[in-house]
Amino acid sequence: MNTIEEFKNWEINLPHTQAPRIGRVHIGLVQLSTDHSLEMDWAKLLGTQAGIFSSRVYYSSEMTPEALDKIASGISEASDLIAYGLPMDVMAFGCTSASIIIGEEKVAKLLTKNRGDIPATNPWTAAQAAFKHLGAKKIAVFSPYPTEVNFPLYNQLTAAGFEVCTLGSLGIEKDTDITKISKESMMSALDQILPDSGADLVFMSCTNLRVLDHIQEIENKFNIPVVCSNSAMFWHAMHLTGHTAHCPGYGKLLNL
Structure with a gap:
């Protein structure tokens, strides 16, 4: 076969049907470029009750109000990069101190700016x-x-x-x-x-x-x-979608 037309006549066109989204809570997570622990912790909690889809936002690592406040400028863009075309049930922002400094309401608005009318949480x-x-x-x-x-x-x-x-x-x-x-x-x-x-x-x-x-x-x-912070945010993300997080062995909050 030397041409694409010859190839088209040769290849077999197969029918297919589309399956629904996987049946578990979908959490969109924006975490910091400096975070080494959140993904590891949530991997232990997810089980079959939820799936995590994440991206990262730049952070200088300096624990100052000024540096933490600057994180706000990248939250919406990072949120937009999460699993394009896949609907999320809840959005989460993975930084306690930045949520305190930026403000809870502002963080929620930045997270869901282009995500539709879904709930949002952060560790704070x-x-x-x-x-x-x-x-x-x-x-x-x-x-x-x-x-x-x-x-x-x-x-x-x-x-x-x-x-x-x-x-x-x-x-x-x-x-x-x-x-x-x-x-x-x-x-x-x-x-x-x-x-x-x-x-x-x-x-x-x-x-x-x-x-x-x-x-x-x-x-x-x-x-x-x-x-x-990590137990609270997982519990709350599940709670906001009408589910109860159940993670035995990780404290009272996750095993009520």
Whole structure:
């Protein structure tokens, strides 16, 4: 065969039908270029209940309000790149501190700008919803952030009606260093801030914090519910689509 016309006459045209979308919750996720932990954590939670479709937005890794605010300029474009032509059920933005600095409503609008009328979440919105779901009013906060990020975190929690009874901070200044925090350091910090705090719950902030695997152990040791950014956002993404996240072994929130 020397021509495309000869090839057309030779090839066999086959009929086909189209199957519906895979029957599980579809979550569109915009995460940071510096995040090393969120995908690994969610891979453990998804099972057959949800599928994750993601892209990334540039972040300098500097833990300052100014650098975090700049992330906003890339969120919509990153959202547009997610699985073109495939409808999502919910959109998620994977940065707790940027959601605090940029603002929850603005993040939601940027995420869904070209995605239609679907819900959106982020770790900060999700964490607050999780606190209410668990009936917690007094919150202990474990933060890897510097003071300039912790102050708006504190202010927004108190403005939302929660009592921040203690806040322990590691003061880390680069996002890529947060993922390197050891389990031993987290346990030692909780030993310092939780006893006699009167907290109903401990929030361990940051999607880059590798704490998901230790939540059950922490809950057993301190007899207190643990919410981390990655557990909260998965729970909330499922909740917003009318589903209950069920992930045994990852703490009370994901195993109610």
